[in-house]
Amino acid sequence: MEKCNIIYLHTHDCGRYVQPYGYPVSTPNIQILAEGGITFRQAHAASPTCSPSRGALVTGSSPHSCGMTGLAGMGFALKNPEQHMLFTLRDAGFSTTLIGQQHVAEDSNTIGYDEVIPFPEISRRNGGHTFKASVVAPAAAEWLSKKRTEPFFLNIGMDDTHRIWPEPGPEDDPRFVRPPEPIPDNPVTRKDFACYRTSARTLDKGIGLILEALDKNGLSENTLVICTTDHGLGFPRMKSSLYDGGTGVMLIIKGPGGFNGGQVSDALVSQIDIFPTVCELLGIQPPSWLEGRSMMPLMRGEYEEVNEHxxxxxxxxxxxxxxxxxxxxxxxxxxxxxxxxxxxxxxxxxxxxxxxxxxxxxxxxxxxxxxxxxxxxxxxxxxxxxxxxxxxxxxxxxxxxxxxxxxxxxxxxxxAGEVPQPQEGTIYDVDSRCIKGTPPLPDCMRLSQEAPNVNLK
Missing domain, CATH: 3.30.1120.10 (Arylsulfatase, C-terminal domain)
Incomplete structure (x- = not known):
């Protein structure tokens, strides 16, 4: 097919707690995107932690394979930076631009984008969660208003839904809010979730501005918008846990190739499937390191699943x-x-x-x-x-x-043992803040016999 533009539109710590997934969180613009695209109800991150999840998505491989086994701000990095999706797309004739959050490198200017939109009021280091929709979305809308002669890969990252959240607005009165499962319902948790709901509203306004810019500039029909988040909500037993509350993510895709019509898919997919999907959609030879599977057979109606697990x-x-x-x-x-x-x-x-x-x-x-x-x-x-x-x-x-x-x-x-730490990294702990080193791991993974073939559907 003719090359379409690619927008990777992402936020922090959102899980599936947006309107298209049926939760009482007002995100009307994300709902509009879903009604024009396809919503994957069983999409999961490769990790419920920030940089590992994003590193896996942009390389199409698991965190331990791509080397992103911890936070970029703590010394962890992609093992082979050239495995980032942007390099494959650049070789295929795409320009590459970053606007806002990225979280796979300590310095955004070292990743390899052709263009990194500067935000003078925000540090180049990625530690502070300051890439709010109110700043990033107008910059993205302005960028989209300029005429371009080549297809583009545009990474737009916003972090409104990462703690610390604002106080709840009048539409999110904590008295009438119910926290998500498995969080118990009490005054503390109700207010906490009300604060999240308010943050999601501000995120959604930014997404609306970006979608409006796509329409206004005649880009909607030939742009694949991939809207997702890194992992689950910033609550106990969700973010940083391997329960579905931690790994389950929104994944809404709209654009050419059958990603339209307000469809809903219950196929089991991982974010590492996005890279191979983009390759097949564009007719690009998939790189050898990819561990995910293309979702295009789902779009063509050939299969109901592309992953057994x-x-x-x-x-x-x-x-x-x-x-x-x-x-x-x-x-x-x-x-x-x-x-x-x-x-x-x-x-x-x-x-x-x-x-x-x-x-x-x-x-x-x-x-x-x-x-x-x-x-x-x-x-x-x-x-x-x-x-x-x-x-x-x-x-x-x-x-x-x-x-x-x-x-x-x-x-x-x-x-073989412990997952290596970076050469110059520090592992922080909430209690003592600065813990270096970890205890040795027991050798506890070998199976004594071949596992039987069991129906796990």
């Missing part, structure tokens, strides 16, 4: 928490590569009223099991761990086998 992971964020998960449509298996029954990892949570309440009620003292297995049909909130129940042994073994084979295929460093 997907994989997600945690390595570093606020602390070291090596964890892996494999998910099918029916089941999820989570493996914690630490001593069994380690305390809840509060160091990987962004401080906020709900987290403080959970800590006050004893969340730090609640243990995690070594392994977790959930039936997502009967237990969508992942509360009933089936890993030690004899009736589910065959399913457990099958899911273990899937994870093992994936780790071997991708040369996961956890198979």
């Amino acid at each position: 997907i994989f997600t992971e945690i390595n570093y964020h606020g602390g070291y928490d090596p964890t892996r998960a494999v998910r099918t449509q029916r089941y999820k298996y989570i493996k914690h590569f630490k001593t069994p029954n380690f305390p809840a990892r509060t160091s990987n949570q962004r401080k906020g009223p709900t987290l403080e309440l959970w800590i006050e009620k004893g969340w730090r003292e609640r243990p995690y099991p070594n392994e977790e297995l959930y039936d997502l049909f009967f237990d969508p909130n992942e509360a009933d761990n089936l890993a030690e129940k004899p009736a589910f042994l065959n399913i457990l073994n099958s899911m273990q086998g899937r994870m093992q084979r994936w780790m071997e295929y991708t040369s996961d460093p956890l198979l």
Whole structure:
């Protein structure tokens, strides 16, 4: 097909908590995008932490494969920067521009974009969450108003939905707000979620400005808009966790190639599938390192699924928490590569009223099991761990086998021990703030027998 423009439009810590997914969060412009495109209801990040998720998306490979196993602001970086999607698109004749947040490098000017729109009032370092829609969206709209002779790849990043959130506005009265599952409903959590809802409104206004600029400048029909976020909401058991509340993300795509008409897909997809999808849409030879699968067969109606299973992971964020998960449509298996029954990892949570309440009620003292297995049909909130129940042994073994084979295929460093830290990185912890080094990992991943073939749909 004729080359279309590509816009990667993304925000922070949003999960699926926007209007098109049925949640009481007012985002009318994102709703308009969904009604003109396709909404993926079962889309997941490759990691529920910021830089690893984004690194995986732009390289089409898992965080441990692309090297982004922790935060860009803490010394972690892409192992091979030329695997970033922008280089493949540039070789295909695209101009490449960054406007706003990116979170895969400490300095945006080192990534390789042809153009990085400067924001003099914002530091070049990516640590501060200051790329608000009120600043980024007008700059993007102005950029889109200029005539161009070549197709473009435009990365637009906004971070309104990252904590710290504004006080709730009048439309988000905490008295009449219900927090998301699995957060308990009380005055603290109601106000906390009301603050998120207000932040989502400001994000949505920015997205509306960008969509309006596409229409005004005659770009809508020939531009693929990929609207997503890095991971789940900034609440306990969501962001920085491998439960669906952490890995589930909005993914709304609108543009050429069948991404239109207000469709909804329940196919299981990962953000690492975006890069190969763009390649197939544009007729570009997919790079050899891609681990995702193109979603174009879904668009053509050839298949109902392109993934039998997907994989997600945690390595570093606020602390070291090596964890892996494999998910099918029916089941999820989570493996914690630490001593069994380690305390809840509060160091990987962004401080906020709900987290403080959970800590006050004893969340730090609640243990995690070594392994977790959930039936997502009967237990969508992942509360009933089936890993030690004899009736589910065959399913457990099958899911273990899937994870093992994936780790071997991708040369996961956890198979050999700890995930390496960067040469000059510091791992921060909420409690002591500056912890360097981590305890050694036990060798606990080898399977004693081949896993049986079990129907996991």
